[in-house]
Amino acid sequence: MNGAESLLSTLVNNEIEVCFTNPGTSEMHFVAALDEVDGMRCVLCLFEGVLSGAADGYARMARKPASTLLHLGPGLGNALANLHNAGKGHVPVVNIVGDHASYHLQYNAPLTSDITAIAGAVSDWTHTANSSAEIASDAAEAVRQAGFGSVATLILPADVSWGDNPNGAVAKVAIEPPTAVAEALIEDAVSRLQSGANCMLMIGGREIDKSRGLLINQIAKATGARVCSDVFPTRVARGAGTAVIERLPYLAELAIDHLKDIQQLILIGAAAPVSFFAYPGVPSAIAPDACEQLQLATPDNDIDRLLAEIARRVGAIDIEPEVYPLQLPPAPVGALDVNSAAQALAYYLPEEAVVVDESITAGMAIFPQTMKARAHDWLHLSGGSIGWGLPASVGAAIACPRRKVICLEGDGSAMYTIQALWTMAREDLDVLVIIFNNRKYSVLEMEFARTGARGGSPGVKAASTLGIGSPDMDFVALATGMGVSAERADSAEAFCALLEQAMSERGPRLIDAIVPSLF
Amino acid sequence: MNGAESLLSTLVNNEIEVCFTNPGTSEMHFVAALDEVDGMRCVLCLFEGVLSGAADGYARMARKPASTLLHLGPGLGNALANLHNAGKGHVPVVNIVGDHASYHLQYNAPLTSDITAIAGAVSDWTHTANSSAEIASDAAEAVRQAGFGSVATLILPADVSWGDNPNGAVAKVAIEPPTAVAEALIEDAVSRLQSGANCMLMIGGREIDKSRGLLINQIAKATGARVCSDVFPTRVARGAGTAVIERLPYLAELAIDHLKDIQQLILIGAAAPVSFFAYPGVPSAIAPDACEQLQLATPDNDIDRLLAEIARRVGAIDIEPEVYPLQLPPAPVGALDVNSAAQALAYYLPEEAVVVDESITAGMAIFPQTMKARAHDWLHLSGGSIGWGLPASVGAAIACPRRKVICLEGDGSAMYTIQALWTMAREDLDVLVIIFNNRKYSVLEMEFARTGARGGSPGVKAASTLGIGSPDMDFVALATGMGVSAERADSAEAFCALLEQAMSERGPRLIDAIVPSLF
Incomplete structure (x- = not known):
């Protein structure tokens, strides 16, 4: 088999079953291999920002990585x-980032670029394949690295792809299990929880699933601690039957208030709380100066075992957790705004x-x-870089074909990766996209005021960079132009009727919800 | 004034009059400064790939740089x-790439990233501003660096932006003129041209304007040399009255044939010709092994003076250049395809x-x-990274408001930066976009065959990554959804009627030209 086929076989052997692709000439042997190797679903995206966001959404829901296929440095960019x-x-x-054949790089052809530098900025692990004979073991190592919850980038020169690989594919590699938290740290945490101080358990990491939520809630009840999640946890189980967990506010001013009485902050998968941005006169660190912080677990630790162990030690196992009841509001009538929506x-x-x-x-x-x-x-926007929601919905729907995916999108953020709608239509994904169309970068109006720039009041030119009306985007036209059926709602009743219809059928749909800006 | 105001004043003092923007929270003081400092036109783009392509198109036509405003590492990405x-x-x-306040970086907030690494991969010059007092001189240096035909990236921490700058702005800096080509090189070139060998002058660089084209054509006529441009020259003057100049073919196979008899290749602003991609069994270097190559001028050299000097030495000044006559075909009738179009x-x-x-x-x-x-x-796609045409048209139209900009776009490439249509509508730019809609990545079908992957014949999955029909993109809907009026053409007559109308009116328009694929 050639290098591309052994690479692809290795990925499939390691249960990587989906490849989000946008290939170019240097990846044609990889593309050809898709028909030679069974087991890889190939999902074409019209823009690379769609496929990377789709890989993110997929992995969050499938709890395992997808692969991506990218064309050279600009595709990776x-x-x-x-x-x-x-x-x-x-x-x-x-x-998998294709590159020119290794012998071709010296000629500095137009698409030559420093892929390693670009990859390094967003990858936990980057490696350039050197030979067709080793590409399968390179791929296996990429899978193993991704297993740490990492972005692993393998650069694939075209000649490595088309060259012969006498070694064939690599079988399943062992993914390292999450590491146990050290006994000393557990003892320290338990002692802080039982110290009588005002304690908060802050949980983040890759996922706050139902069982973690219940356990941490039980621990909190047993010890009198509060429980709070990250501002933007990667994935969190919510709704009826899930544990009551606070969420750290986005606004630093509110977050500071949220934590002001905390004397002991115990971090489980979460990082020390900081302001999302810096603002003149606002501290970067959110917790009070006098608050002691313990990094009890990183996202790579075995958080399930940790929570079970703490629950046992603080006598929380038999405590009834506080969970949300199922309590639905009436369907709203009247004006459509973010509250009625x-x-x-x-x-x-x-x-x-x-x-x-x-x-x-x-x-x-x-x-x-x-x-x-x-x-x-x-699923939250974990890294703050917008243009994530539509793509992540593509990936989540592919990972969970029997669950309804509901994408809540701002009009501004939708436009960074609007091409995702096409993949939703092409793959007939069960995604309902709701665009909250307020004709503004509404959050920036708020942020402008918070930074205190120009006394908090934008002038004419500044305002023109915060408003995205004139012309108004017509998301119904944009969606139908990419094969997704769409309708507009400008009243609560219309919005409800469209929601009811969307929930009763499967397939991609979009609601262009015309709402006033919050600011 | 604060750092942002002194930065902006310095840019304006240096005749940088347009800023293509997509700001975020960390750039709010720069945005605020737009209303405090006169002279900067601010053009909002809905996606950063639009604004960087617009800056490219602007600079090509204005012959001077625009500025861009980008939000952190992901915006730069x-x-x-x-x-x-x-x-x-x-x-x-x-x-100008905003970053967190310098003191905030240590907290590793969600949007923290290695901006320097990303910038370094696509910038000839990268610098992080260290203080508000120095930001104006940093900006002046960025302008000076860009003057070399460079991408200059200045990273602007938020606190540098909002801090006070007692030094104010920097006045106009001297842009270094292009350097003269060394006398020895000129002598060498002239001697090669007069050696009786089969010579070719290959011209590239920033621009092949009418006068350069005429001069090089005169030199060729005087010496018996051939003249050829790069495959994708950045900007070239064409049509009636411009010099006859060959163009190096894109396909390596054809380019090799094009150069097969050349014994002396003299490169003026162009790089040594190489295959765009590597293919099994096709050489990377295009010129014959026996061909001697002389790098006579880089794009930074004074090419006008060089050509005038060579023309003088070879006695070409009074030679009548060969120019294209004005010779229009009849308006086509019948089927619409790329030939009738x-x-x-x-x-x-x-x-x-x-x-x-x-x-x-x-x-x-x-x-x-x-x-x-x-x-x-x-204007050609100089770097091979698609998603450039619509954005570059935005920039070209802003640089040349009295000229009609005609954007020839593939359906596949259009979808990388389709958001550019909105800026065309918002700024009421005189751009006619023609989408050649063949429902395919047609070039990749050709490239698949050229790489010889799977015997040149894509299987079912490979074919699915090369075709972008199902669903078919409706560019009329996409354009109207962003405020650009659009119509579809599926016959030569309809296409002609739409062209005639577009040429008689100003403002943004799109023609969705349904054409069969070449392959």
Whole structure:
């Protein structure tokens, strides 16, 4: 077999079953190999930012990596923003980046670039394949590296792809299990929890699933601690039957207030809380100066075992956790705004829905109002780089074909990777996209004020960079232009009718929800 | 004034008058400064790949740089592909990339990334501003560096932006003139040209304007040399009254044949000719082994003076150059395909049009058929990274508001940066976009065969990554969804009627030209 075939076989042997692709000439042997090697689903995306976001969404829901196929440095550049998000969310991805044949690089052809430098900025592991004979073991190592919750990037020169590999593929490699938290740290944590101090357990990492949520809630009840999640946890189980867990506010001012009485902060998969951005006069670190922080677990640790162990030691096993009841609001009537939209979503959200949230300001209202909806998973924008929601929805829908994916999107953020709609149509994915169309970068209006620039009040030119009306985007036209059926809603009743219809059928749909800006 | 204001004033003092922007929170003080400092036109783009391509197109036509405003590492990543194109085309760009406040970086907030590494991969010069007091001189240096035909990237921490700058702005800096070619090289070139060997002058660099074309043609006539341009020259004057100049074919097989008899190849602004990609069994270097090559001038040299000097020495000054006559084909009738479309374009192309060509396979027919059209400028995809044409058209139209910009776009390449249409509508730019909609990555079908993968014949999965029908993109819907009026053409007559209308009115328009694939 040639190098591309042994690479592909190795990926398939390691249960990597989906490749999000946007190939070019240097990847044609890899593309050809898709027909020679069984077991890889190939999903074409029209822009690389779509495929990297799709790989992120897929891995969050499948709990294993997808592969991506990228064309040279510029293709990787286009994928960079969503690889950044995957990296910050500790989400595994295996990137295959084609390069010129190794002997061709010296000629500095137009598409020659420093792929290693670009890859290094968004990968936990980067390697350039040197020979067809070793490409399978390189691929196996990429899979193993991704297994740490990492972005692993393998650069594949075209001649390595087309050259003969007498060694064939590599069988399944061992993925290292998450490491146990050291006994001393566990003892330290238990002693802090039982010290009588105001304690908070802050949980983040790759996932806060239902069982982790229940366990940490039990620990909190047993010890009197509070429980809080990261601002933007990668994946969190929510809704009826899930544990009551606070969420750290996005706004530094509110987050500081949230933590002001905490004396002991115990971090489980989460990083020390910091302000998302810097603002004049606002501290970067959120916790009070006097608060002691313990990094009890990283995202790579065995958090399930850790929580079970702490629960045992603090006597929390038999404590009844506090969970959200199923409590649906009435379907809203009247004006459509983010509050009535939130109410409608809470009402219609189906069991086991996957909510992909890049609704930015609209999400500030929707997240708290859906806590008592039917049980669902919620994916957040972990790295802050927008243009993630539509692509991540593509990946989540491919990972979970029997669950309804609901993508909450801002109009501004939608436009970074709007091409994702085409892949939704092509693959007939069960995604409902809701665009919160307020004709503004609404969050930037808020941020402008928060930075205090020009006394917090934008002038004419500044305002023109914050508003994206004139012309108004028509998302119904954009969606139908890419094969996704779409309708506009400008009242709560219309919005509810479209939600009801979307929940009763499968397949891609878009609602262009015309809402006033929060600011 | 604060750092942002002194930075902006310095740019304006240096005749940088346009800023293509997509800001975020860390750039709010720069955005605020737009209203405090006169003279900067701010053009909002909905995606960073649009603004970097717009900066490229602007600089090619304005012959001076624009600035860009980018949000952190992911924003720069989104801009990377078109910065790659600008860099390969020796096109000047001044990037301002916002970063977190310098003191905030240690906290590793979600949007923290290695901006320097990303910038380094696509910039000739990268610098991180260290203080508000020095930001103006940093900006002046960025402008000076861009003056070498470079991509200059200045990373602007938020605290440098909002901090006070007692030093104010920097006045106009001296841009270094292009360096003269060494006398020894000129003598060498003249001696080769007069040696009786089969000579070719190959010209590339930043621009092949009318006067350079005429001069090099005169030199060729005087010496018996052939004249050829790069495969993808950055900007070239064409049409009636411009010099007859060959163009190196894209296909290595054809390019090798094109150069097979050349004994002396003299490179003026062009690089040694190489295959765009590597293919099994095809050499990377295009010129015959026995051909001697002289790198007479780089793009940074004074090519005007060089050509005048050589013309004088070889006695070419009084030789009548061979120029293209004005010779228009009849308007085509019948089926619409790339040949009839080319004929229609030759017929309707207005005087002084700017043609931005990312039509990929369609362009193979259009370029040769428009040589005898009315005089126009032609911009090529210099770096091979697609998603450039629509953005570059935005920039070209802003640089040349009284010239009609005609963007020739493939359907596949259009979808990488389709958001550019919105900026065309918002700024009411006089751009006619023609989408050659063949429902395929047609060039990749050709490239698949050329690489010899799977015997040159794609299987089912491979074919699915080369075809972008199902669903078919409706570019009329996409354009109207972003405020650009659009119509579909599926016959030569309909295409001609739409061209005629477009040439008689100003403002953005799109024609969705349904054409069969060449392959």
